[in-house]
Amino acid sequence: MQIYLPIAxxxxxxxxxxxxxxxxxxxxxxxxxxxxxxxxPLLIFIGVPPAVAVASEANQIVASSVSGGLAxxxxxxxxxxxxxxxxxxxVVGSYSGVQIFKALRAQxxxxxxxxxxxxxxxxxxxxxxxxxxxxxxxARRLGNPVRARRPGQHSxxxxxxxxxxFRRSKLYISVxxxxxxxxxxxxxxxxxxxxxxxxxxxxxxxxxxxxxxxxIGTSLFQIIFVTxxxxxxxxxxxxxxxxxLAALLMVGGVIGAQIGAFVGQRxxxxxxxxxxxLIVLAVGARLLFxxxxxxxxLYSMTPLTAIGGPE
Amino acid sequence: MLSRxxxxxxxxxxxxxxxxxxxxxxxxxxxxxxxDFTGETLLLFGAIDPGPHGPVDGVVVVxxxxxxxxxxxxxxxxxxxWINQAAYPMGPLPGFLATVSSAPLSALIPDDKRRALGIxxxxxxxxxxxxxxxxxxxxxxxxxxxxxKHADRLYAENPQAVEIIDERLFRAExxxxxxxxxxRYVTDFYAFKNxxxxxxxxxxxxxxIVGAGHILGEAAHKQSLLYGLSGVALAVFMGWGVAVIFxxx
Numbered sequence: 001m002q003i004y005l006p007i008a009x010x011x012x013x014x015x016x017x018x019x020x021x022x023x024x025x026x027x028x029x030x031x032x033x034x035x036x037x038x039x040x041p042l043l044i045f046i047g048v049p050p051a052v053a054v055a056s057e058a059n060q061i062v063a064s065s066v067s068g069g070l071a072x073x074x075x076x077x078x079x080x081x082x083x084x085x086x087x088x089x090x091v092v093g094s095y096s097g098v099q100i101f102k103a104l105r106a107q108x109x110x111x112x113x114x115x116x117x118x119x120x121x122x123x124x125x126x127x128x129x130x131x132x133x134x135x136x137x138x139a140r141r142l143g144n145p146v147r148a149r150r151p152g153q154h155s156x157x158x159x160x161x162x163x164x165x166f167r168r169s170k171l172y173i174s175v176x177x178x179x180x181x182x183x184x185x186x187x188x189x190x191x192x193x194x195x196x197x198x199x200x201x202x203x204x205x206x207x208x209x210x211x212x213x214x215x216i217g218t219s220l221f222q223i224i225f226v227t228x229x230x231x232x233x234x235x236x237x238x239x240x241x242x243x244x245l246a247a248l249l250m251v252g253g254v255i256g257a258q259i260g261a262f263v264g265q266r267x268x269x270x271x272x273x274x275x276x277x278l279i280v281l282a283v284g285a286r287l288l289f290x291x292x293x294x295x296x297x298l299y300s301m302t303p304l305t306a307i308g309g310p311e
Numbered sequence: 312m313l314s315r316x317x318x319x320x321x322x323x324x325x326x327x328x329x330x331x332x333x334x335x336x337x338x339x340x341x342x343x344x345x346x347d348f349t350g351e352t353l354l355l356f357g358a359i360d361p362g363p364h365g366p367v368d369g370v371v372v373v374x375x376x377x378x379x380x381x382x383x384x385x386x387x388x389x390x391x392x393w394i395n396q397a398a399y400p401m402g403p404l405p406g407f408l409a410t411v412s413s414a415p416l417s418a419l420i421p422d423d424k425r426r427a428l429g430i431x432x433x434x435x436x437x438x439x440x441x442x443x444x445x446x447x448x449x450x451x452x453x454x455x456x457x458x459x460k461h462a463d464r465l466y467a468e469n470p471q472a473v474e475i476i477d478e479r480l481f482r483a484e485x486x487x488x489x490x491x492x493x494x495r496y497v498t499d500f501y502a503f504k505n506x507x508x509x510x511x512x513x514x515x516x517x518x519x520i521v522g523a524g525h526i527l528g529e530a531a532h533k534q535s536l537l538y539g540l541s542g543v544a545l546a547v548f549m550g551w552g553v554a555v556i557f558x559x560x
Contacts, residue, residue, distance in 0.1 A: 002349045004489060006524040007531055011349050011489035059542045066550030108384045108395045228543045235539025239531050243542050244346075244524075250546060254553040291392040297462075298387075299455035304380035304400055304440070 007242035008052045014248060016046070021252020025064065028253075029260025031276055034223070036061050036194035037125070039249065041118055041283050050114050051105060052242050054193030055234035059246035060253055061195045061227040065220045067254050072217025079168040079214045082178060083221040086200070089179035090226035093186020098233040101191055105238065108302065115287050117192050122284030125198055129277035136270045157207070169210045169218075178208060182222065190230045195223040332367065332510035334358045335500045342487060342496075342518040350489045356482040357500060357512070359475070364504045366478040369413040371420075371430060371501040374485050374516070376407025376465070377494030380440060383452045399452040400440040406492035407465050408432060409485045411472035419503040428508075430501070432457050432466055464488040493518050 001014045020042055028035035036057050043053035072078050104110045160174035181203045185196035200219045204210045210218070235241040335357035342351070355372050380402030384395040412419065416431050426434045435457065439449055460466035465488065473483040496518055502510030520528055530538040 002347060002489075004344060004346055004348045004520075004524055006520060006528040009490055059546055062543055062546035063550035063553075066547050067554045068550075070551065070554040108382065108398055112392075112394055224547075228546075231542050231546075232536070232539035235531065235542065236535045239535055241531065241539055241542055243527055243531075243538070243545065246542055247545060247549075250549045254549060258553065258557045293393075294388070295386060295393055297455075297459070298385050298393075299452065299459065300384050300386070300395065301381050301456060301459050302384070304382050304402065 005242050005245050007240065008048050008245060010047060017248040018252035021249035022256035025253035025256025026260035027276060029257035030264035031273060034061055034195035034197045038283060040193040041287060050111050051238055051240040055231060055241040056246040057193035058227045058230040059241060060249040062224060062231060063250040064253050064257055065195060065223045067257060069220035069224055072220060077214050077217035078221045079166055079218045082166045082169055083218045085175050085178045086182035086222040087225045089182025090186035090222055091229045093183035094190045094226055094230045095233055097187035097190025098237050102237050113191060115291055119284050119288045122280050126277050126281035126284055130274060133270050133274040133277060168214055186226050189226050195227055197223060332360045333500050333502050333512045335512045337516060344520045345522050346524055348489055351487050353485045353487055354482060359479055359481060359502060361478055364509050367502045367504050367509060369419040369503050370473050370475060370481045371412040372473060372483045373430060373499040374409045375405045375497045376492050378403035379406045383455055399444055401437040401452060402440055404437050404456060409467045411469045411483045411485060413473040413475050415470040421506050432468060463490055491518060493520055
């Protein structure tokens, strides 16, 4: 069954979109990653204009992080003051990201910006995930427990001025590092249509040194607000939000995430995590290929302005 | 475009006073793009009065979409990757252009007259709206424009798509893809005899997005803040709703 997407100005199969939402939602539920970094490239591959893909995917992530964040809220596993500090940087960052996006869009370089950002991030994340899962697989085969990495010392950063007490994280640190981290993740969110949890979570653990039990909940909490602001800023500045597309992705995504979380609790994850890493690397490789190989069609076309009748 | 209209008027003034040999109609008087629109086929048909001239040589039907200004960008290799480098803002060019006929255009109309009438995508002309570009670059960009439009099935030519029945009736089919631009379309029907226009009719075909898609499209551009906030509200509602439903089970 086909549906016309009014902002993307294309017709797409409803089941394909719900299915993609479901598949990415399933993986995100199972692995606890946002899934935006897979969904945005997939949307671009099926022909959705990149600017529409980014804005609409940000909107979908609002739904999936609300859905995921509620569970952590009930478990009291969210550090709200920390989330709000991260968010303050994140909202400013997302506004800056949308402005960068808008400026490069006018120059015709936004597709390049998106592709290059994705190639960099997907190759880094994919490699890290693959290495981690191979280590875990080896460790399990040898019967050794996986040793947690020891975070390095960053105390001078945390000792900057404007220190604040975060009771649930049991920290007394400067607000400057979380604001800066929030800002960068916000910029990335606006440009790539991702939640940024895959950057935020390690940053919280290794830089802010937050206890792991509040990290995911707090990350989801601030992602809700940052992706919501990305959605609104893109809608206002670039007018590229397609609510019909976002809604279909949400339907698939939220259901897929619930099923994925259910399955994920009952499965040994290492092999699947290695598979996810390979998928991430494959998507990155495909985007890199498109940048390196001479395209069949060198020209592309974007509307300048809509003008009246044909005469 | 104006010169084309004047040319046609002049043509008729110049011809001896006579009745128009064409009577034409469309299978639809408007195209409504709804949520389930996947494109459709438009039937264009009519009657030919062979009286004054004898049977016509052929019929040409042109469906032309609203004009648009576009930027064509050309990728070039830089630092090992293919990057959009040259930009050619051009216009006005029809967003949609289908030219169908009962015989190859070259067999019906002399080349210079075809240019004056603006029939055929190879006779398209556009102005460079900004910047500078050599004639070769402009020509290449215009060719790329036509190529991209063909790939999107927004431009089409078919010299066999007009069927003439018993020298008196004709029918043509033009397929309209899902991605067709909206706006006011114009139909031009021509009947040719010995390389001259002996019949001409023109008409309009409005193409609009209707229903929910129309409301959303309007909101996205005119009430963009409210539209963005609605997207967020929908997301919060759905995320929360699904979490509640799944927790109960």
